[in-house]
Structures are given as structure tokens and as C-alpha cells.
Amino acid sequence: MQMGRKKEARGRKMADSIKCPNCSGNLIFDIGRQKLFCEYCLSAFVTEELEDTISIKEADEEPEGILEEGLKITCNACGAQLVTEKNSVVTYCSFCGSPAFIKERLSEKFAPHYVIPFQIDRDEAVKKFLRWCNGGRWAPCEYTSEKTISKISGIYLPFWLFDIDCRIDISAAALKNGRPLDLVRKIETKWRKLPFLGSKSFNEDLMKAIEPYKLESISVFHPGYLHGFMAECYDTEGEAVKERAAARVKEYIDEEFRVTVSTSYTDVKKTADRSEWKYEKVRYAMFPVWLLRYEYGGKVYEFAINGQTGAVSGSYPISLPKVILLFVTVFTACAALARLILALFLGGLF
Amino acid sequence: MDERKESILQLILQKLPWNDGKRAFRLSVIVLVAIVLIWTFLLYVSLPPRRTVVVKDPQFSFSPESLPDIESAAQRLSDEHDIHVVVITLPGTGLDESENKSAALKAYKEYCNPGFLRDRSGICLLLFPHVGYVEAAVFTYGMARGSVNFDLEKEVDHLFYQVHAPSPKFDKASSSSLDLINEKGHFHIGVLRLMIVCLLLPLLLAAYVCMRAIRRKKIKPSPESYKYRVTRNYISRTDTFLHTD
Numbered sequence: 183m184q185m186g187r188k189k190e191a192r193g194r195k196m197a198d199s200i201k202c203p204n205c206s207g208n209l210i211f212d213i214g215r216q217k218l219f220c221e222y223c224l225s226a227f228v229t230e231e232l233e234d235t236i237s238i239k240e241a242d243e244e245p246e247g248i249l250e251e252g253l254k255i256t257c258n259a260c261g262a263q264l265v266t267e268k269n270s271v272v273t274y275c276s277f278c279g280s281p282a283f284i285k286e287r288l289s290e291k292f293a294p295h296y297v298i299p300f301q302i303d304r305d306e307a308v309k310k311f312l313r314w315c316n317g318g319r320w321a322p323c324e325y326t327s328e329k330t331i332s333k334i335s336g337i338y339l340p341f342w343l344f345d346i347d348c349r350i351d352i353s354a355a356a357l358k359n360g361r362p363l364d365l366v367r368k369i370e371t372k373w374r375k376l377p378f379l380g381s382k383s384f385n386e387d388l389m390k391a392i393e394p395y396k397l398e399s400i401s402v403f404h405p406g407y408l409h410g411f412m413a414e415c416y417d418t419e420g421e422a423v424k425e426r427a428a429a430r431v432k433e434y435i436d437e438e439f440r441v442t443v444s445t446s447y448t449d450v451k452k453t454a455d456r457s458e459w460k461y462e463k464v465r466y467a468m469f470p471v472w473l474l475r476y477e478y479g480g481k482v483y484e485f486a487i488n489g490q491t492g493a494v495s496g497s498y499p500i501s502l503p504k505v506i507l508l509f510v511t512v513f514t515a516c517a518a519l520a521r522l523i524l525a526l527f528l529g530g531l532f
Numbered sequence: 533m534d535e536r537k538e539s540i541l542q543l544i545l546q547k548l549p550w551n552d553g554k555r556a557f558r559l560s561v562i563v564l565v566a567i568v569l570i571w572t573f574l575l576y577v578s579l580p581p582r583r584t585v586v587v588k589d590p591q592f593s594f595s596p597e598s599l600p601d602i603e604s605a606a607q608r609l610s611d612e613h614d615i616h617v618v619v620i621t622l623p624g625t626g627l628d629e630s631e632n633k634s635a636a637l638k639a640y641k642e643y644c645n646p647g648f649l650r651d652r653s654g655i656c657l658l659l660f661p662h663v664g665y666v667e668a669a670v671f672t673y674g675m676a677r678g679s680v681n682f683d684l685e686k687e688v689d690h691l692f693y694q695v696h697a698p699s700p701k702f703d704k705a706s707s708s709s710l711d712l713i714n715e716k717g718h719f720h721i722g723v724l725r726l727m728i729v730c731l732l733l734p735l736l737l738a739a740y741v742c743m744r745a746i747r748r749k750k751i752k753p754s755p756e757s758y759k760y761r762v763t764r765n766y767i768s769r770t771d772t773f774l775h776t777d
Contacts (some may be wrong), residue, residue, distance in 0.1 A: 314749075319745075320745055356771075358773075362774040363771055363772065363773055363774065364770075364771075364772045364773075364774055365770070365772075366769070366770045366772075367766075367768070367769055368766070368767035368768035368769075369764060369765065369767065369769075370764070371757075371761055371765075372761065372762050372764075373757065373761055374762045376760045388751060390753070390754045390755075391751045391752040391753075393754065393759075394759040394760070430754060433754065433757075434757035437756065437757045438764070442769060444771075495749075495751055495752060496749075496751070497749070497751070498748075500746045500748075503560075505746055507564070508741065508742055508745060509738045509739070509741075509742045510738075511563055511566075512737060512738035512741045512742070513734050513735055513737075513738035514566075514567050514570045514571060514734075515734075516737050516738065517574065517730055517734040518570050518573075518574060520729050520730045520733065520734060521574060521730050524729065
């Protein structure tokens with residue numbers, strides 16, 4: 183097994199990549215096979231087989247300046263110098279196309295516990311995108327051009343997974359056929375692996391919209407899963423996410439209460455809410471997303487696909503010229519039709 | 533959706549002209565040219581043509597003194613109602629209705645043919661002096677705009693009696709014209725209704741179609757709580773009616 187990683191040279195940070203043990207070519211995570219695949223010698227490896235390829239436990243301290251914007255790293259395949267974005271974990275060498283892995287951004291502090299591997303490949307993602315935007319019928323022509331489609335990128339995003347134990351204790355008043363009722367609900371419930379985005383650079387509402395992930399097929403993290411995709415590390419600590427988690431838990435408590443109230447009751451009002459919850463565990467995971475960002479008219483439109491389930495969400499731009507054309511066409515056609523009907527059917531002798 | 537249907541859908545989506553810049557441009561040009569042509573045509577058919585007033589007397593029934601009066605009466609009728617007016621004397625009895633119609637059509641087309649689909653509202657008075665009979669044919673094309681309506685009766689009578697007042701043999705022309713109007717189901721739509729049908733309704737429909745087309749997909753809210761729930765135990769679930777006095 184050949185190690186693709188090189189030691190730092192002349193003070194520069196070297197990028198890592200997982201090389202094929204047989205031919206030293208770059209390995210890419212193949213979605214169809216769910217294995218690391220060498221496009222040169224066609225070998226395939228289960229990620230666990232390459233356990234020692236990149237040891238993320240080596241870097242147990244955060245090296246100085248590792249999270250700086252514009253960090254310069256050196257491609258270990260061609261030696262080109264790459265400038266990375268602040269939270270990028272995996273990127274590509276813009277010169278030779280090799281995956282460039284920044285191991286320090288997956289150190290102890292940043293080492294994820296879990297990963298969900300991509301299940302939706304690029305072709306399927308493009309199909310879903312075209313179907314979602316109706317082939318770009320009302321979007322600007324460029325939106326569905328090859329140039330834009332090539333920008334749909336597979337990316338692993340950082341998520342905090344919360345295990346929450348909750349004790350719901352709600353009293354409420356309601357009416358049934360005009361008679362007042364007193365309702366009491368005491369429920370113990372547990373939510374597991376409730377995901378919250380750990381990055382400020384991405385739209386959280388969009389990420390919520392493509393939930394849920396099938397958490398039963400979650401895997402223990404291995405860097406091999408990230409190979410061939412982009413990846414970001416978190417920039418929001420788990421503690422900082424708890425506020426958002428609390429808001430979601432309150433929503434869920436309301437929902438749990440609502441489903442236990444008969445639909446025949448009217449005027450339901452909570453009189454007391456003594457619900458409590460505690461965070462059992464908070465773990466860090468990488469979830470797969472196909473993402474497209476498109477700027478039009480000074481506004482950024484985002485589109486995302488759940489890389490595991492294929493759930494789609496986002497917003498697309500509307501082309502004003504196309505809408506005007508549609509309006510004028512429909513108006514003209516209807517006006518002409520109305521005029522012809524009047525002339526031909528409601529007319530006189532000829 | 534099975535795979536075959538899905539692949540067909542994908543194929544259609546990929547073939548959409550909007551996906552290709554050059555094809556989109558070409559299609560847009562074609563649509564724009566079509567729109568310009570349609571509106572030019574609509575404008576052409578909507579412009580009121582110059583009204584024609586023709587008084588023809590091949591049977592030499594009118595006296596030279598009365599002819600200017602008849603012409604001025606016909607001109608006045610045309611001006612007041614914005615219609616073509618044709619007055620023509622014919623040989624024969626005028627008893628064959630189909631012959632009368634074709635004669636009226638022939639005369640009207642010959643003298644007042646403004647073009648395909650254009651407003652050709654008007655009246656053609658066929659006079660059969662040998663038997664003392666008058667037939668009035670009303671022509672509209674759905675754009676009479678109130679010109680040819682039941683108020684025409686008096687005007688036609690006036691013209692008719694101006695032409696043939698001394699002769700008691702002639703029947704009232706207006707009764708014929710009314711019969712024709714009723715028979716042919718002339719639909720008097722009026723300017724306001726015409727505007728509503730031809731402009732306002734299409735405008736509203738176009739706006740509705742545009743709104744439907746550009747309706748944005750909503751971003752879904754968070755998934756329901758049961759998606760992440762592993763256990764749920766009811767400790768207490770009571771609904772108690774309160775006593776009220």
C-alpha cells in the first residue's frame with residue numbers, strides 16, 4: 183500500500199490524497215460500487231481496507247493558521263500551489279485535477295464521528311436538477327446550460343447530530359361540543375441524531391428542506407468516503423448550535439402535543455408547558471449534498487439535492503424576457519382567437 | 533414513474549429549446565415575428581375602412597331630379613351609422629329569396645369589399661321596380677359596433693320612402709331588414725363588451741398563465757418529529773370535562 187501523503191516541504195503544507203496501492207493512481211469514491219476505485223488500473227477497495235492511508239489521528243493539535251482563508255497547500259501529485267477556502271477539507275488541484283485532502287482540517291478537533299456516503303451519482307443529480315426546474319423553461323437560458331450544470335458539485339457538509347431525551351408535560355384547555363375540557367399530556371420521547379448544519383457558509387433552511395437522511399445507513403467516518411468530492415469542516419461549534427436545536431425541539435414538542443389532541447376539540451389553548459429536555463450526545467458527521475449556486479440579477483439562487491435520498495429543494499431564477507414573451511404570446515393568441523370567434527361565429531351574412 | 537417514462541421525460545426536457553442558447557434565440561425570434569404579424573393583422577382588421585355609398589339604377593327607375601336626394605339620404609345614413617350603403621334597382625320579381633341574397637351579396641361585394649375579415653357592416657337595398665318590391669339585406673361581420681341595429685329601421689324606411697314615396701306598391705323595406713337581422717342571429721356586442729372579450733379577458737388570462745408558470749416552489753419546512761423519534765411513552769394522557777354551573 184502506497185502512502186499518498188508527503189511530509190511538509192520547505193514550510194509548505196502538503197495536500198494528501200489516497201493513491202492506489204497497485205498503480206499509484208488517484209482513488210475516487212465510486213458511488214455505484216460504494217468503494218474507492220482506481221480509474222487507471224480499475225481496482226476497487228473497500229474504504230476500511232485503506233485504514234492507514236490517511237491517519238487523521240496524527241494531527242491531534244490544530245496547526246497554527248490551518249483555518250485561515252486562502253491557506254496555501256501544495257498538490258502532492260504535481261507540486262502546484264493551491265489556495266484553499268477557509269473551511270475546505272477536500273478540494274481539487276486546479277492544475278492536474280487530483281483530489282487535495284487537507285488532513286489538518288480533519289484533526290482530532292475536526293474529526294467527524296460519522297459519514298453518510300453519496301448514493302446519488304452526478305448523472306442522477308443532473309437529471310433531478312433538470313426535472314426540478316422543468317428543463318429551465320422559465321429560468322434564464324444559461325441556467326440549464328452545460329456550463330452551469332458542470333457547477334453542480336458533490337460536497338460533504340458538516341452536521342452536528344443531537345441525541346435528545348425529552349419529557350413533555352403540557353396542560354391545556356379545550357372545548358368539546360361547547361363543554362370545557364382540561365387536557366394533560368405527559369410523554370417521554372427520545373429523538374436520535376437530529377441533524378443541524380455546522381457551517382455558516384450554507385443555507386440552513388435549504389439543508390432542512392432536503393432532510394431527512396436515512397440515518398440507519400450512517401457509517402463510521404473514514405476519509406476515503408470524501409475522496410472525489412468537496413468537503414467542508416464546521417465553523418460553528420456544537421454548543422453554538424444548541425440554540426437552534428432548542429427551537430426545533432420546541433416545535434417538536436408542540437407537534438407531539440398536537441397529534442394527541444382529538445380533532446373534535448376546539449379552541450385548544452395551552453395553559454402550562456413544563457416540558458424539559460436534555461442533550462444526551464452531540465456528535466459530528468459529514469452528510470452528502472449536491473449543490474448549485476447561481477447568481478442572477480444580483481441575487482444568489484441555491485439548489486440542493488440530498489446525496490443519499492435524492493430529495494430536492496431550492497429556488498431558481500425567473501427570466502424576465504421569457505415571462506414577457508409568454509405574456510405577450512398568450513395575450514396575442516387569446517385576443518386573436520376572441521376576435522376570430524366574434525367574426526366567424528357571431529357575424530352576419532358573410 | 534417507471535424508468536422508461538422517466539427517460540422519455542428526460543429526453544423531452546433536454547430537447548427543450550430553452551436549453552440551448554442558439555435554439556432559444558431562434559425560437560424567440562420566431563415567436564416575436566409571429567406576435568408582430570398577429571398584431572399587425574389584428575390592427576388591419578380593426579381599422580374601420582372608408583365607407584362606400586353607391587346608388588345604382590340600371591333599371592332607370594329614379595328620376596334625374598330625385599337621384600341627388602336619394603344619394604344624399606344614403607350618404608347621411610352611411611355617415612350617421614358608419615356603414616356602407618348600396619341602393620340598386622334590379623329586374624325581375626324578387627320573389628326568390630336565394631336569388632335575392634346572391635344578388636345582394638354580389639352587389640355588396642362588388643362595391644363594398646374592404647378585405648378579408650375587415651368590418652363590412654352595411655345595408656344593401658334591392659329595388660325591384662317592375663313589381664314594386666324592396667328587399668333590404670344587412671351585412672355585418674361581428675364588428676358592427678352598434679351601427680347595424682334595430683334603430684336602423686326608421687332610417688331605412690326614411691330612405692325607402694324618399695326613393696319611392698309616390699308609389700304605394702312598395703312594401704316596407706325595414707320589415708325585411710329586421711327579418712334578416714333576426715334570421716341571421718346578428719349579435720350586437722357593443723364596444724364595451726368587445727373590449728372586454730378581445731382585450732381584458734385575454735389580458736387577465738395571460739396574467740394568470742404567467743403567474744402559474746413562474747410560481748416558485750416552496751422550500752419545505754423541517755421534517756416531522758417522528759422521523760427522528762426512537763421511543764415515545766405516554767405517562768399521562770387525560771381529558772377531563774370541567775363542571776360548569
